[in-house]
Amino acid sequence: MKLQDTLNQNNLPTKSDVVIIGGGIIGCSIAMFLSTKGVNSITLIEMNSLSSGATHKSGAMIREFYQTDFLIEMAKESKKLFEKTEIKINKNGRLYLFSKENKEIVEQNVKLNQDHGVNLEILSTEQIEKLIPNINLSNVEIGFLEPNAGYVDSVDSTYYFANEALNNGVGIFTHTKVESIEVKNDKIKSVTTDKGKIETSIVVNAAGAWANYINKSTNENLPIFALRVQQALVKSNSYFDPFKYCLMDYVNGTYMRPDDGNSYIIGEELGFEQSDIVSPDFYNQSADENIILNHKLKIENRLPRFKDSILKGGHAALYDMTPDANPILGKSTKIKGLFYAVGFSGHGFKLSPIIGKLLSELIVENIKDPLLDKFNLTRFTIKNLIKPKFPFKNMLN
Ligand SMILES: Cc1cc2nc3c(=O)[nH]c(=O)nc-3n(C[C@H](O)[C@H](O)[C@H](O)COP(=O)(O)OP(=O)(O)OC[C@H]3O[C@@H](n4cnc5c(N)ncnc54)[C@H](O)[C@@H]3O)c2cc1C
Numbered sequence: 001m002k003l004q005d006t007l008n009q010n011n012l013p014t015k016s017d018v019v020i021i022g023g024g025i026i027g028c029s030i031a032m033f034l035s036t037k038g039v040n041s042i043t044l045i046e047m048n049s050l051s052s053g054a055t056h057k058s059g060a061m062i063r064e065f066y067q068t069d070f071l072i073e074m075a076k077e078s079k080k081l082f083e084k085t086e087i088k089i090n091k092n093g094r095l096y097l098f099s100k101e102n103k104e105i106v107e108q109n110v111k112l113n114q115d116h117g118v119n120l121e122i123l124s125t126e127q128i129e130k131l132i133p134n135i136n137l138s139n140v141e142i143g144f145l146e147p148n149a150g151y152v153d154s155v156d157s158t159y160y161f162a163n164e165a166l167n168n169g170v171g172i173f174t175h176t177k178v179e180s181i182e183v184k185n186d187k188i189k190s191v192t193t194d195k196g197k198i199e200t201s202i203v204v205n206a207a208g209a210w211a212n213y214i215n216k217s218t219n220e221n222l223p224i225f226a227l228r229v230q231q232a233l234v235k236s237n238s239y240f241d242p243f244k245y246c247l248m249d250y251v252n253g254t255y256m257r258p259d260d261g262n263s264y265i266i267g268e269e270l271g272f273e274q275s276d277i278v279s280p281d282f283y284n285q286s287a288d289e290n291i292i293l294n295h296k297l298k299i300e301n302r303l304p305r306f307k308d309s310i311l312k313g314g315h316a317a318l319y320d321m322t323p324d325a326n327p328i329l330g331k332s333t334k335i336k337g338l339f340y341a342v343g344f345s346g347h348g349f350k351l352s353p354i355i356g357k358l359l360s361e362l363i364v365e366n367i368k369d370p371l372l373d374k375f376n377l378t379r380f381t382i383k384n385l386i387k388p389k390f391p392f393k394n395m396l397n
Pocket residue numbers: 021022023024025026027045046047048049050051052053054055056057058059060061062176177178179206207208209210211214229231267317318319341342344345346347348349350351
């Protein structure tokens with residue numbers, strides 16, 4: 001059966017062993033991994049189209065570099081799982097730039113990652129210039145290259161996971177909204193959608209920036225807020241020798257990655273001074289002209305070859321932020337049968353396969369992987385937040 005033919009149906013089941021709320025990359029990955037574990041019936045509910053939330057506008061960049069041991073391990077495992085799929089990974093390499101104040105911290109972080117086997121190469125300004133002739137390195141003191149990093153197509157990847165899940169018998173219902181989760185004696189009882197009620201004992205909340213809205217009916221508060229971030233889309237005129245890397249410019253606070261053809265996506269990487277906390281249902285999805293122009297100017301300044309590039313437009317999207325900019329994963333602390341995979345804070349795409357794998361093992365086999373356990377919800381109440389081992393100065397780590 002083709003996925004497109006099965007979506008948006010009205011034959012919602014009245015019972016299901018597991019209900020997954022959210023058809024972004026995370027919900028679809030969980031559905032795919034869960035579908036290989038012998039669960040009788042799995043239902044995924046998405047209120048819009050698959051991949052219509054944060055996933056749709058994701059940079060979908062995949063890397064292993066992180067600043068804590070367990071996130072490095074998760075990113076490594078996740079990349080391996082991506083490589084086992086048929087999803088095309090553009091391994092174009094990722095270049096990171098830093099100013100003088102972060103030189104030693106960069107060296108510590110690179111060593112930390114290298115100790116975990118991540119392939120990273122420290123670059124002096126001379127070496128960066130050799131790699132990218134005519135780059136303007138004002139205020140740059142040091143950089144490093146992650147040659148095996150790259151990016152994928154976020155929508156294709158979501159549909160790949162969804163298709164695999166569907167072929168293994170998962171029921172996928174788009175344009176169906178979960179209105180509430182019913183709980184009795186601290187156990188999951190059912191979910192109510194705008195197309196009917198499904199009795200179930202297991203619910204996975206993978207609702208991204210909407211996660212706390214749907215959780216209201218369970219009385220467990222999730223510390224998640226929706227941050228509006230903006231991306232500019234530019235088309236370069238230099239058809240010969242196009243700029244090929246994903247660029248993380250931690251000096252001027254931008255990132256850029258190649259897109260289709262000769263186009264590039266430029267976003268904001270630092271501090272989010274220009275970002276607002278918004279309601280995920282009522283936010284301006286268009287870009288602010290001055291902000292995306294500013295994104296483009298910063299790239300032009302760093303890479304003068306972009307001076308004659310065209311600003312094609314831009315858009316706004318949501319990061320589902322938590323107080324320590326890391327996700328909430330695993331079991332609810334209050335309700336039996338409720339699981340979370342939410343709050344990815346702008347870096348969840350690359351982690352989606354490992355999240356799907358670990359969550360499905362927890363749900364079906366009750367395997368509490370130590371990696372997963374780091375992201376439990378209680379860390380916010382006992383003030384045991386996740387922190388980078390070597391935090392960079394003057395930036396969101
Ligand atoms: C601009 C941008 C760039 C990014 N770049 C990267 C990157 O380069 N690398 C990286 O690793 N990460 C990146 N991220 C982060 C990554 O894209 C997200 O962490 C990831 O896509 C989150 O997926 P999700 O499935 O949790 O959320 P979403 O994709 O938002 O999916 C949640 C889904 O739940 C549905 N939903 C909500 N409420 C209900 C309900 N009541 N009933 C039914 N359905 C409901 C929504 O419609 C939505 O489709 C980026 C994010 C953004 C916004």
